[in-house]
Amino acid sequence: AQSVTQPDIHITVSEGASLELRCNYSYGATPYLFWYVQSPGQGLQLLLKYFSGDTLVQGIKGFEAEFKRSQSSFNLRKPSVHWSDAAEYFCAVGTGGGNKLTFGTGTQLKVEL
């Protein structure tokens, strides 16, 4: 069965600093991979997704993620964090044609001003 691991429960960074959120997955086939952000009172918002092709994926809000098959990883990065990026971030793998999502446990990002 598929699974997603986000090893960091909480991360605190200073505004303007770079960010990397880790995600490792377990899935027997080529995965569909996603990063979502969840802010209080709002639905999960898709930041980016990977299905095939270029392993470096650009998303919204200046985020990018790199698919590394050899490491079963799909880490999310941002070169300069803004205070508004404080939220919970979820990595997910899609199976069953890509639509059935299995989520990681999330990483809570705090941004210090």
Add this chain to the structure above:
Amino acid sequence: GAVVSQHPSWVICKSGTSVKIECRSLDFQATTMFWYRQFPKQSLMLMATSNEGSKATYEQGVEKDKFLINHASLTLSTLTVTSAHPEDSSFYICSALQGVRGTDTQYFGPGTRLTVL
């Protein structure tokens, strides 16, 4: 982007009663909707896949008689928690698939907080 709403956003009910949660895609039609459950400080767990005009497909371990799902139109899916008990208290989130392919995007509702007393 596309918008998905949920109603109510928060509900408190007595043990033994039933609660209905609505999920609507506001500006697109969704053949497929999904229902998730999120416990505090935990991940989202897929409960079921709801397809318009057909029976929902439940994930292993989810009681289909307790969590009734109806997808009566291309913009509305409902989740009814029947005979609710305190252990059913949770955050329920729906999503709607804009399209039919695996590469299409799921749009998520803001969630419904259910508290069973």
